[in-house]
Amino acid sequence: MGPQAEIIALGNPWRRDDGVGPYLVRGLSEIISADRLHHVTGDLSDLFALFEKCHEVLLVDALDSATAKLKPGQVLRLTADDDRLAQCGSAASSHALTLPQTLALAKSLGCLPEHLEILAISGQDFGHGRELTPAVRRAADRLIGEIRRSEEATCPPRL
Amino acid sequence: MSNRELPLNAGLRTRRVNVEYLSRVEGEGALFIDVVDGELVDLQLRIFEPPRFFEALLAGRSFTEAADITSRICGICPVAYMMSAVQAMESMLGCHPSENIRRLRRLLYCAEWLESHLLHIYLLHAPDFLGFDDALTMAKTHAEAVKRGLRMKKAGNDLVRLIGGREIHPINIRVGGFYTTPRAQALREHLDELKWARDAAAETVRWTAAFEFPDLQRDYEFVALRHEQEYPLNEGRICSNRGLDIPSSEFLEHFGEHQVAHSSALHAVRKATETAYYVGPLARYNLNRDHLSKATRELAATVGFDRSVNNPFQSIVVRALEVHEAFTEALRLIEEYEEPEHPAATYTVGGGIAIAGTEAPRGVLFHRYEVDEDGLIRHADIIPPTSQNQRTIEEDLAELVGNNLSLPQRELTWRCEQAVRNYDPCISCATHFLTLERRDGTTG
Numbered sequence: 001m002g003p004q005a006e007i008i009a010l011g012n013p014w015r016r017d018d019g020v021g022p023y024l025v026r027g028l029s030e031i032i033s034a035d036r037l038h039h040v041t042g043d044l045s046d047l048f049a050l051f052e053k054c055h056e057v058l059l060v061d062a063l064d065s066a067t068a069k070l071k072p073g074q075v076l077r078l079t080a081d082d083d084r085l086a087q088c089g090s091a092a093s094s095h096a097l098t099l100p101q102t103l104a105l106a107k108s109l110g111c112l113p114e115h116l117e118i119l120a121i122s123g124q125d126f127g128h129g130r131e132l133t134p135a136v137r138r139a140a141d142r143l144i145g146e147i148r149r150s151e152e153a154t155c156p157p158r159l
Numbered sequence: 160m161s162n163r164e165l166p167l168n169a170g171l172r173t174r175r176v177n178v179e180y181l182s183r184v185e186g187e188g189a190l191f192i193d194v195v196d197g198e199l200v201d202l203q204l205r206i207f208e209p210p211r212f213f214e215a216l217l218a219g220r221s222f223t224e225a226a227d228i229t230s231r232i233c234g235i236c237p238v239a240y241m242m243s244a245v246q247a248m249e250s251m252l253g254c255h256p257s258e259n260i261r262r263l264r265r266l267l268y269c270a271e272w273l274e275s276h277l278l279h280i281y282l283l284h285a286p287d288f289l290g291f292d293d294a295l296t297m298a299k300t301h302a303e304a305v306k307r308g309l310r311m312k313k314a315g316n317d318l319v320r321l322i323g324g325r326e327i328h329p330i331n332i333r334v335g336g337f338y339t340t341p342r343a344q345a346l347r348e349h350l351d352e353l354k355w356a357r358d359a360a361a362e363t364v365r366w367t368a369a370f371e372f373p374d375l376q377r378d379y380e381f382v383a384l385r386h387e388q389e390y391p392l393n394e395g396r397i398c399s400n401r402g403l404d405i406p407s408s409e410f411l412e413h414f415g416e417h418q419v420a421h422s423s424a425l426h427a428v429r430k431a432t433e434t435a436y437y438v439g440p441l442a443r444y445n446l447n448r449d450h451l452s453k454a455t456r457e458l459a460a461t462v463g464f465d466r467s468v469n470n471p472f473q474s475i476v477v478r479a480l481e482v483h484e485a486f487t488e489a490l491r492l493i494e495e496y497e498e499p500e501h502p503a504a505t506y507t508v509g510g511g512i513a514i515a516g517t518e519a520p521r522g523v524l525f526h527r528y529e530v531d532e533d534g535l536i537r538h539a540d541i542i543p544p545t546s547q548n549q550r551t552i553e554e555d556l557a558e559l560v561g562n563n564l565s566l567p568q569r570e571l572t573w574r575c576e577q578a579v580r581n582y583d584p585c586i587s588c589a590t591h592f593l594t595l596e597r598r599d600g601t602t603g
Contacts, residue, residue: 042327043326045309046313048309105294108302
């Protein structure tokens with residue numbers, strides 16, 4: 001991911017590990033300007049408008065460790081056509097797009113960002129609550145550190 | 160599944176249409192039709208999604224919770240549930256929100272219509288008319304149209320988020336009004352995008368009006384709210400094209416529900432005649448066309464829709480006209496918006512019968528609650544539009560199949576699925592009933 005990438009977090013911060021994306025964006029807000037940080041919750045069709053404006057995107061979402069057969073906190077780095085994306089949210093409604101459907105539609109519409117990386121973080125508990133489970137929180141903190149170092153290496157710190 | 164064996168190579172006059180899982184509708188349903196020697200012998204719109212028990216969940220909860228609980232019945236029309244619930248309670252309590260609150264609610268309801276109608280037009284229904292299996296496939300050759308629809312839908316999402324707190328299952332609605340109301344400037348920042356969207360809505364009307372429509376003209380009883388001055392959203396009397404004109408409080412005297420074996424959603428009928436009726440965009444349009452804005456009426460005339468519409472396949476054009484009206488109305492409401500002095504009107508807790516009907520995107524959504532003196536709900540009855548339209552959908556299919564037995568099997572099945580989607584059915588909304596048998600032997 002380059003220094004001008006937009007970071008888009010998906011997920012509901014009130015549903016424990018589903019909020020790992022928003023947690024990561026909050027953790028980056030001190031070093032990355034607000035206009036590069038986004039949070040989409042609920043209707044993923046809002047992603048299309050963001051994609052139209054972005055050349056390079058880092059998308060952060062949670063996936064279910066049980067479905068994905070991963071350990072909680074494990075991180076996958078995926079591209080838009082990776083089959084494992086199917087584990088990032090299920091189709092709870094035919095009136096809502098899943099992430100794979102959203103990315104497939106964006107591809108059909110020609111608005112998929114040229115550079116798109118998906119950080120899929122394996123979550124353990126998607127029940128009610130604001131706290132991440134410990135393994136997921138450690139993974140998120142590690143990623144925040146990595147992104148922070150990458151940003152600082154390419155951009156001088158904001159004073 | 161019917162056990163009947165149909166003869167092989169029986170010819171076009173003996174047919175079976177069996178869609179085991181309807182796609183591009185909300186919820187879980189199937190379609191089964193048998194025709195033998197040109198006679199319809201079995202037709203079932205099967206709703207097999209399990210009951211969801213919402214009415215039972217409401218028993219014992221505070222009247223203030225009805226809006227938030229019932230909003231969870233549907234992810235695409237939660238505002239409709241919230242509005243019917245809070246207005247029912249306000250009617251019971253004699254609570255009168257200010258005119259500015261009333262207008263803000265109307266704006267929020269417009270935004271929900273936009274979210275719902277635009278999703279249906281562009282992603283769920285247009286593929287039927289253009290010969291695609293789904294929107295993903297359609298997008299490959301109609302990218303500009305799909306992009307237009309998604310951008311318009313986002314304009315609706317943004318308004319629901321601003322007024323309701325989030326775009327799905329809003330959290331800012333309460334009995335008496337809102338928890339907080341938006342600043343005028345925050346709403347006005349949306350004006351430019353809404354003006355673009357209104358023009359895009361006119362393009363949507365022209366786009367859909369150019370589709371080829373299967374020929375089906377039916378003599379429906381259309382039922383919708385009718386307001387003295389406005390195209391109906393939140394308020395109005397329940398009227399029909401056959402002379403019905405009643406307040407919402409008399410709804411259950413004129414409409415009844417029946418259980419049928421093949422559906423886990425109750426079928427609604429007119430009580431006096433045991434006949435089906437039609438709620439939704441066509442009903443609203445045919446009963447309230449005179450209350451559309453001048454701009455929408457003129458637009459309708461340019462595509463030949465300045466008339467009653469009795470072909471259910473043309474509901475996609477009427478939805479597009481309602482989208483144009485909703486953007487037009489949203490612009491007016493924002494331009495005239497005055498920040499309410501108080502976000503909610505006050506009231507004194509009490510009990511009684513709480514009733515309201517509003518116009519959800521798919522038609523009249525009726526709520527009735529019995530509330531005790533402590534403000535606890537003792538009984539809830541919710542009649543959503545899709546359950547009201549079930550029998551009408553089946554009657555459409557019967558006529559459609561009878562008129563089209565010469566079609567090849569694939570085309571006939573396609574046409575039947577398309578006919579179901581004319582209603583944008585929300586099966587998940589329809590399957591919330593529960594008859595609860597208590598240990599004392601009573602039911603409720």
